[in-house]
Amino acid sequence: MAIVQPKSLKYRKAAAHTFILAFLCTIMFPLLMIVAISFRQGNFSVGDIIPSAATSTLDHWRLALGFNVRQLNRVTGSTIDYVETDDGKYQILVRSEDDSSFRNYVTEPFSISDVKAKASADVPYVVNCYTQTSDAESAQFADASTAKENNAVLESVLAMKLGEGSDAVQYFIDKNDKEGTSYGIYKEKIIPPPFPVLLWLWNSIKVAFITAFLIICLSTTSAYAFARMKFKGKTVILNGMLIFQMFPAVLALVAIYALFDKIGEYIPWLGLNTHGGLILSYMGGIALHIWTIKGYFETIDASLEEAAAIDGATPWQAFRLILLPLSVPILAVVFILAFISTITEVPVASVLLLDMNELTLAVGSQQYLYPQNYLWGDFAAAAVLSGLPITIVFLLAQRWLVGGLTAGGVKG
Amino acid sequence: MELSAMHNLKLGPKALLKWTVVALIVLVNLYADICMYSNGDIAYPLLDLVLVGAGVYIFVSKKMYAQRYAFPSVAGMSAFIIFPLIYTLWISFTNYSGAHVMTVESAKAFHMQKTYKSEGGDFAYKIFATEDNMCNIYLTQGDVAYSLESAINLKDSKLTANANQGKVTELKLVAATQQPEGKLLPMKDLMPLRNNLKSLVLLVPESQIKLSMSGIRQFSAKSEKFKELKVGEKADNGFVVDSKNVLWDNETKQLFMPNGDTGFYQYANEKGELFGEEFSPGFKVSVGLKNYIKFLSNESIRMPFIQIFLWTVFFSGFTVFITLAIGMLLACLVQWEFLRFKGIYRVFLILPYAVPSFISILVFKGLFNQNFGELNVFLNIVMAPLYNLFGAQWTPIEWFTDPWAARAMILMVNAWLGYPYMMILCMGLLKSIPDDLYEATAIEGATPLQNLTKITLPLLIKPLAPLLIASFAFNFNNFVLIQLLTGGGPDIIEATEAPAGYTDLLVSFTYRIAFEGGKGNDYGLAAAVATMIFIMVGLLSLLQLRLTKNSQAQR
Numbered sequence: 001m002a003i004v005q006p007k008s009l010k011y012r013k014a015a016a017h018t019f020i021l022a023f024l025c026t027i028m029f030p031l032l033m034i035v036a037i038s039f040r041q042g043n044f045s046v047g048d049i050i051p052s053a054a055t056s057t058l059d060h061w062r063l064a065l066g067f068n069v070r071q072l073n074r075v076t077g078s079t080i081d082y083v084e085t086d087d088g089k090y091q092i093l094v095r096s097e098d099d100s101s102f103r104n105y106v107t108e109p110f111s112i113s114d115v116k117a118k119a120s121a122d123v124p125y126v127v128n129c130y131t132q133t134s135d136a137e138s139a140q141f142a143d144a145s146t147a148k149e150n151n152a153v154l155e156s157v158l159a160m161k162l163g164e165g166s167d168a169v170q171y172f173i174d175k176n177d178k179e180g181t182s183y184g185i186y187k188e189k190i191i192p193p194p195f196p197v198l199l200w201l202w203n204s205i206k207v208a209f210i211t212a213f214l215i216i217c218l219s220t221t222s223a224y225a226f227a228r229m230k231f232k233g234k235t236v237i238l239n240g241m242l243i244f245q246m247f248p249a250v251l252a253l254v255a256i257y258a259l260f261d262k263i264g265e266y267i268p269w270l271g272l273n274t275h276g277g278l279i280l281s282y283m284g285g286i287a288l289h290i291w292t293i294k295g296y297f298e299t300i301d302a303s304l305e306e307a308a309a310i311d312g313a314t315p316w317q318a319f320r321l322i323l324l325p326l327s328v329p330i331l332a333v334v335f336i337l338a339f340i341s342t343i344t345e346v347p348v349a350s351v352l353l354l355d356m357n358e359l360t361l362a363v364g365s366q367q368y369l370y371p372q373n374y375l376w377g378d379f380a381a382a383a384v385l386s387g388l389p390i391t392i393v394f395l396l397a398q399r400w401l402v403g404g405l406t407a408g409g410v411k412g
Numbered sequence: 413m414e415l416s417a418m419h420n421l422k423l424g425p426k427a428l429l430k431w432t433v434v435a436l437i438v439l440v441n442l443y444a445d446i447c448m449y450s451n452g453d454i455a456y457p458l459l460d461l462v463l464v465g466a467g468v469y470i471f472v473s474k475k476m477y478a479q480r481y482a483f484p485s486v487a488g489m490s491a492f493i494i495f496p497l498i499y500t501l502w503i504s505f506t507n508y509s510g511a512h513v514m515t516v517e518s519a520k521a522f523h524m525q526k527t528y529k530s531e532g533g534d535f536a537y538k539i540f541a542t543e544d545n546m547c548n549i550y551l552t553q554g555d556v557a558y559s560l561e562s563a564i565n566l567k568d569s570k571l572t573a574n575a576n577q578g579k580v581t582e583l584k585l586v587a588a589t590q591q592p593e594g595k596l597l598p599m600k601d602l603m604p605l606r607n608n609l610k611s612l613v614l615l616v617p618e619s620q621i622k623l624s625m626s627g628i629r630q631f632s633a634k635s636e637k638f639k640e641l642k643v644g645e646k647a648d649n650g651f652v653v654d655s656k657n658v659l660w661d662n663e664t665k666q667l668f669m670p671n672g673d674t675g676f677y678q679y680a681n682e683k684g685e686l687f688g689e690e691f692s693p694g695f696k697v698s699v700g701l702k703n704y705i706k707f708l709s710n711e712s713i714r715m716p717f718i719q720i721f722l723w724t725v726f727f728s729g730f731t732v733f734i735t736l737a738i739g740m741l742l743a744c745l746v747q748w749e750f751l752r753f754k755g756i757y758r759v760f761l762i763l764p765y766a767v768p769s770f771i772s773i774l775v776f777k778g779l780f781n782q783n784f785g786e787l788n789v790f791l792n793i794v795m796a797p798l799y800n801l802f803g804a805q806w807t808p809i810e811w812f813t814d815p816w817a818a819r820a821m822i823l824m825v826n827a828w829l830g831y832p833y834m835m836i837l838c839m840g841l842l843k844s845i846p847d848d849l850y851e852a853t854a855i856e857g858a859t860p861l862q863n864l865t866k867i868t869l870p871l872l873i874k875p876l877a878p879l880l881i882a883s884f885a886f887n888f889n890n891f892v893l894i895q896l897l898t899g900g901g902p903d904i905i906e907a908t909e910a911p912a913g914y915t916d917l918l919v920s921f922t923y924r925i926a927f928e929g930g931k932g933n934d935y936g937l938a939a940a941v942a943t944m945i946f947i948m949v950g951l952l953s954l955l956q957l958r959l960t961k962n963s964q965a966q967r
Contacts, residue, residue, distance in 0.1 A: 009750060012860075016745050017753075023742070024760050027828065031763065033786055034775045218485045225481035237486060239957060244493050246882075246953040248889040250919045251942035252496035254503060254926055254935045259496060262456050266444055284492025286485050315477070344768045346892045347923070362770040366896060369777055376778050387771040394766035395759060 038064075038380035060381035063193045071189040072174060078185035080173060082142035082150055085109045090142070090150065092160065093132060094171070094185050104132040107160055112153060119157035124172070129162045151183040159188070194375055195367060196357060197382045204343050204361040204386075207275050211282045212338035216331055219286045223293035224319050228302065238294075241287035249285075250347045256281060257351050273354045281348055285341075289334045296330035297323065329400065336397045343390060361386050434468055452515055455502070459495050463487050497946065504703055504939035512675045512694035519670070519695040520657045523677060526637040527624075528663045535623060535631045539566075539602065540594035548592035549614070551585070551623070551631060558616065559588035566605050575611035582613045585623075602628070637663055649682040672697050703940035706909075716904050716912035717921075717941070724917045727822065728887035732880055734827050739834025744868065746835075747842050758839075765832035773896040776825045780811040787811075813902050815914035822915050826893055830883075837879055838872060845871050878959040885952045889945070894920040910937065918945050 039056040059069045077098035083091040089109040107127045119125035142150070151173055159170040169187060176182040225231070226238055249256065257272070260281065264271015271277050304326075305318040313321070324331075343362065350363045365386070368379035441464045445457035470476040470483050506512075514522075535551040535558075546563040561584040565571075574581060602609070606628070614623040614631060626632035638659040645653050647660055651667055659668040659677075667680040675697040676690035707714055742761055746754050764772065779787045788808045799806040811821045849867050858866070894900060900913030900920050911924040918941065926938035 013750055016748065016751055020742070020745060020757055020761075024757070027764060028760070030772070030775050030779055030828075031767065033779060037778075037786070218488060221481045222485040225478050229478035229481070231478040231482075237482065241486075241489055242957065243950065243953040244489065244497070246885055246949050246956075247493065247497060247946055248891060248919055248949075249493075249496075250889065250891040250923055251945055252493075252500045253923065254508075254939065255496035255499035256492070258499070259456075259492075262448075262453070281492050283488035286488065290485060340768070344770055344892075346770055346895065351927075362768070365770060365774060369774055376781075376784075379774065379778065383771045383775060387767055390768050391763070391766045395762070398762060398766065 034380045035384055037377060038384050040377055040380075043375050043377045059191075060377045061385070063191065063378050064197050064381040064385045066193050066196070066198050068193070069191045071191060072172060072186035073189060074174075074176070075171070075185040075187055080147065080151065080183060080185065082147050083140060084142050093141075094129075094160065096185070105129045105160070105162060106132040110158075112150060115154060115158055121157065124157050124159035124170075126159045126161050126170070129160050129171075148181075148183075155183070160185075194378055195364060195382070197361075197364075197386060199357060200359055200361040200364040201386045203275065203359065207278055207360060208339045208342040210275075211279050211342045212335045214279065214283060215286050215289055215338040216335055218283065219289040219293055219334065220324065220327075220331065221319075222286070223290050223297055224323065226290065227294045227297035228305070228319075228323075229315075238291075242291065245285065245287035248347075249281075253347060253351050256348060260352055272352055273358055275358065278349055278352050278360075281352060282342055282345070289338060292334055292337075293327070293330055296327055300326055332397075333400050336393065336400075340390065340394060434472060437464065438468060452517055455495075455499060459491065463491060500939045500942050501946075502939075503935055504943045505698055505700060506696050506936050507675050507694075507699045507702075508696050508935040508939075509937075510933035511692070512696050514693060514695050516657050516670050516695040516697075519677060519693050520640070520659065522693055523659060523668070523691070524636065524638050524640065527634040528637045529626065529632050530621075530635040530663075533633060534626070536629060537631050538591075539597045539605075540592045541597050542594040546594075547597070548594065549631075550588065550591055551614070557588045558585040558614075559592050560584070560614075561586050563592070566608050571608050571611070575608045578611075580611050580613045580624075582615060584615050585617055587617060599628075635662060637661060638668060647682075651680075651682050651684055654684070670695065673699075699936065703936050706937065707940070710909060712907055712909045713937075716907040716910070719904065719914075720912060720916050720918055720921050723819070723914070724888060727819075727826075727917065728884045728890075730823060731826050731830055731887045732884050734823070735830035735834045735883070736876075736880065738827065738831040739836075740838045740868075740872070742831070743835045743838035743842055744864070747839060761835060762832045764828055765836070769829055769892060770896060772829065773825065773893055776821075776828075777897050780821055782808060782810050782812055785811070812898060815902055818898055818902060818915045822893065822897060825897060826887070826890070829893070830887075833883070837876065841872050841875055842868070878956045881952060881956040881959060885949055885956070888917070888952070889919045889949065890917060891919045891923065895923070900924055910934065 038060050039058070041055060041057045041059070059071075062069050075096050078094060078096040081093040081095075083093055083106075085091060087109075089111045091109050092107045094105050094107075107129050110125070110127045115125045141147075154173050156172050156174055158173060160172070162169050162171065172186045172188060173183055174186045176184045226234060260270070260272050260277045263277065263280075264274070268274070269276045270280055300323065304322050305313075308318045308322055309315075343360075345360075346362045349360050353359050353363060356364075365379070365382065367373075368375045368382065441460055445460055448457040448460075467483060467487060470479045533553055535553045537552075538550045539547050540550060541547045542563070545565050545567060547566045548560050548563040551558045564583065571581060606625075610625045612624065615621075616623060616633075621633045622635065623631040624634050626634070638661055641647055641653045641658045641660050643653055643656060647653060647658075647667060648665060649667065655669075657670050660666075661668050661679070664679075667682070667684065668677055669680045669684065669686060670676075671678050671686050671690070674690060675694045676692070678686040678690055679688050680686045707717055745751065746758050746761065748754075751757075779785050782788060788811075792806065792808060796806045809817050811817050845868065850863060853863055853867065894915060894917050898913070898915045900911070900916035902914055904912045904914060910921075911928050912921055913924075916924065922938045922941045922945065925941065926933060926935050
């Protein structure tokens, strides 16, 4: 600790805090934005920077989690009139002045008490609609107060069904304003999730987990040989591996594609469009991990194994029973590094995987932002949902990762 | 190997099992290799042979005990990194591209499927069906008439299956004196049967001319357009065949030969000289250094290549510099002993690194969107009143169409992504600088700036050097950033031969030449660029290795 402390220390500390805080604000801006956007309505709207309770919606999150989203869109200029039939039932005459495709539909007669008894918020009471043929002017309309009373009862529990089969569209009565003085017709729209995000996340985790496990198996055994054994060409192989590791796979994609096309002809589950093939292709990228583990092995005193060897242990036993238990920390680091680098790998996965349901998250998530199908809001929710677990794993592990990173790894 | 085999055989059931397994592996692989080789592949069986051969040798030989541990990873590396590299190198000397996908044998097979209308002429046909769906075909040409020897069911499922697989069914005809029995099928009933009818080949009695459906109303005599000539065979026009895959056109009586320079089939005269139109499909041929020469001679490729190369070097260099500057500054700050909340700051500062890069890059892609991106909205709120104050009009920045804006965006995003890595590195290395150095300077009354330039920087830069080279090489090949953010765009208009953009790095340029349609998938040209990048990356990694050794020797 420095003994001499200049007088300006207080100001310097304040300046440092201000600088770091200002820097953090700029850095965090995109991350906070994406969380805000995921609660926003629609995919295009440029809304508030911070979403308010009134304008925010969970729709994007529902879609990201694989649920359908139900939207009610107002039919502009719509009016609702009740016609009382002789046996105490009602028919609804719905009209819209603005929407020419929506003119003079009338429901089948139904009784209000039936709706009250049978319908709930989840299961609406369905009545069919048909085109009004007789003259609407001659019908006897219920007065305004009855209409308002009926509207309040039927609001969002009465589904007026137009059309048949898969073309059928349901219309609902809903408030036009918060006070409930005017009501309108709303068209129901069911939006299915655009992409199977959770499936992609599962694919990614599956591939990354198996890859990381296999990489550990391969690189520990190799690192053991390179750290403890003497054989011809050891340094050449070690340095060669390090150099070849730096060649990006993007440049050899044509060759990799052709290779796995060929493998697939003989072993289908390791060919194109399979996770087996993708995992196999990642088995090439282990040089850095070998170096990391080798470096750790070299810090462990070899005399332990020598003692075991004197007691009659084979090299394999010395490796498995003595060296491996001692090197669990570095194995965890390599596992996490391999896991993360596999999850974020794009080029090879984008060439080897073809089907929508086989894609990994890193390849699939690009599909959200194609100019012709720009799903900004949906992407935001999917990004937060899928990015959060990976981020948390990394932050929890970062204390141990730092050592592994300084050993020469660059995360992609 | 045999000696040790004899030696081991005495060891009982365990050894026996081992040798059975080894023999099985060898046999299965040899069989597969021979299969592949007979299909015309050389590279794959060779790879398999080398890997399996080395594997078996290492796991069987007692001397190779140490190598057993290293073998799986070396094998993985050879198969999925080194082999693709060599394969790419080989592709760079061929014309492999979207128009030249197949081997010359496949191109030959394609041409040999062709048929032409030969002598025998056209036959009009009618189909008569009886109650039990049995049909007979009645063919007429002038006053000659034929019908099927025996009626068949045209809706038969086996016939349909064969037709869908492209197999033909041969049927015999007999001379007919009158129309077959049954009801005449109207034209509209023939349409659904068309596919099945097309798969029929009808044999005219005596002359054995083959008839097949040539239009909706007729069957015609067809024969194969090409026949293959063997090496040494003399063609009808006197040309003695001296190479493989030479075809003879039965219709025009001409030679049809593969052109080894362009990768297409062409007609040839009796001296074997090629002329005229080139016939698709093209096949792969070796073109020597042509792909490399293209870069030197063709201005519309050379110009974008040099431009992209310069941008790539600038991009990687600037990124390393700016991330190092930010990272080192922050590392010094968060390691400063007098500062509180260091732990919290550290976690938040590392956050950009913890978020998966493909997600954060796509987030930036959306935020920078020039029409409805949040960044332009934000800038508009801030800048528009400011500009109005001076009577000017603020126009939104076109991040994706203006070359310099796009490049600035790429640099900003990459600085965001990259500084935490440098910060982590510097934090680790700063710990290793002894505190008493700073104490000494504090006594002498040095300023923080002097501390930084005289102590911290010189002590950091040496161990950092190899890591900076690695970072440079990583950014040199930072494909994911470019691909996800701009896709290389905006496009360079002058680049007409290959797709090239202002933000393209060499890797993404290569990727676009190979995989982006429009201007054709030119794998050969892409492989040539890739080879040049390999050389640069190789030099970089050698440099890094040298620096690593130096810094380790120093420590």
